[in-house]
Amino acid sequence: MDEDNIDGVVLQLGSGFQPYRQYLLEGAARRRPLWLIDDEAVSWQQQYLAGSSVVVPLEGSGLVLDHATLLATAESVARSHRVLGVFTYDEPSVIAAALIADRLGLPGLTPAGAENCRNKVKSRQALTAAGLPQPLFAVANTAEEAAAAAADIGYPVVVKPRGMAASIGVALVDGPDGIAEAFERADSSSRSGPAEYHGGALIEECIEGPEISVDGAVVAGEYQPFCVAHKQLGPPPYFEEIGHVVDGNDPLLTDPDLRELLRAAHEALGAPNGITHTEIRFGPRGPTVIEVNGRLGGDLIPYLGKLATGIDPGSVLVDVAQGIRPELEPDHKSCVGIRFCYPPEDARIVEITVPEPGAVPGLIEAHPMVPAGATVRLPPRAHIGRHAYVICTADDPATCADRLTAAAELVELKYEALNETEFSGRPW
Structure with a gap:
């Protein structure tokens, strides 16, 4: 795309994992010229872009946490191009995208709205003030506070970090014996995200x-x-x-x-x-x-x-x-579904073989998700430990679910059990 003949661009923060996100970039690029701001040089993204900026975060700060550098980069693009909007599909970048929209006078989530979505405590408080149906909840900063809150709400309860996504660090607790461990897991999980969400946990009624x-x-x-x-x-x-x-x-x-x-x-x-x-x-x-x-x-x-x-x-x-x-x-x-495949135990992947489309009625896609040699761990050691997925279509949800089960059973996994007595990595 000829940069000199662009009538406005839409900024995109982050591009994500290609197998999961390429379809979004492709569709977005058909609508408007895109300018990607990311912390790595473009590769597979190049064909969809009008231009890009590589941001080097401040030392000790990840890209999504370095709002000052991201704002400065967006302003630099705006000085040379007409910026029409900004978006992200990456959870940790939601606040940064809102700050850029606010700084450049663009539509989008407001910084306060983005914070209310990102911060699960503020979400609960705002929904409570509006009288909307949601689980009973409390904020706990210690395992003792978590136990007291769970007793007040009534078991079972859900324990979750204040600012993570993808169900990382989230657990169901049936009784007092499990509350301290669940709190510690949520508290630890929170510390891999932005500093403002570090520590503590939400204790919620299980719906x-x-x-x-x-x-x-x-x-x-x-x-x-x-x-x-x-x-x-x-x-x-x-x-x-x-x-x-x-x-x-x-x-x-x-x-x-x-x-x-x-x-x-x-x-x-x-x-x-x-x-x-x-x-x-x-x-x-x-x-x-x-x-x-x-x-x-x-x-x-x-x-x-x-x-x-x-x-x-x-x-x-x-x-x-x-x-x-x-x-x-x-x-x-139509009706379309996806099923993710998990190893039976923590594993080092040797080989993954997926069925061809049509191997079962309605199977349209099947793909490995990790290469040979990768390690895949299950909860509570890690989350989203998938090795493959299948996608099926059908006329109705029940038939689709049956086809997904049949297709997933055709995925063949060869692996070596990790048999770890201890795992020093973070549990997510």
Whole structure:
């Protein structure tokens, strides 16, 4: 792309893991010229970009934590190009993207709205003030405070860090014997993220019931959902997400009560513009807000939505970044799901063989996720320890789930058991 003939660019913070994120970059680039700000030189991203800036973070500070350098870089791009918007799909970059939008006078999450999404304590406080349905909760700074809070709320409880994502450090605790260990895990997990979220944990009521996630676009206060995913969790006590199913005909997309809850939650959090990923559980009291994240969903959920409806999430990202109400009319409606494969124990990968598309009815994709020689650990030693995934399509969610199970059973894994008596790495 000829840099000198660009009529405006949209800034992108971070590009992520290519197998998980390339489809977003491709869709976004079709909408507007992109300028990537990242901490590494471009490689696979080059074909989608009008330009890029490599940011060297301050010593001792990761890219996403070095807001001053990111702001200065964005301002430098704005001096030579008309900047139309800024977006990220990376959880740790949500605050930085909001600060850049605020500094350059662009649409997007406000810094306060981004902080309310990123900081789970502030989320709970804002939703409580608005009287919206959510779990009972308390903030604990010590294991003793966690035990007292859990006793007040009533077991089982969910213990989670204040600012992590992807269910890292999150655990279900059935009784007093497990609360101290769960608190220590959440507290330790929090220390790999931004300093403002270090230490302590949220102790929350466990809402029993099925869980969904909703990717939605907010422009000028108008909330529009465009992808509802039904989540499949691994065995307790951890909340490992092992699969998702997206149905283009899902009645929840147009459910008036759910849409009003989502609208009200975004209003309460101060998020009049942006892309969000909201998690909802359907418990005894009805739909309950688990969390609102200020970015698109992970786990290839938006990709499933694209396959199920034709709505391109990359294009939606760019429209919303510019303050443009996106067109969210599907061009077809089908049911698509993903299933992640985990080794039976902590493992060093020797070989992964995945089935070809069509090996079972509806199987359209199957891919390894780690190379030979990689180590993969299971909770509580690590999270998201996947070695492969399969994607299937069907006419309905039940058939899709059956096909995913059949396809996952065809993934062949050769590995060496790690048999570690101790693991000195961080448990995430």
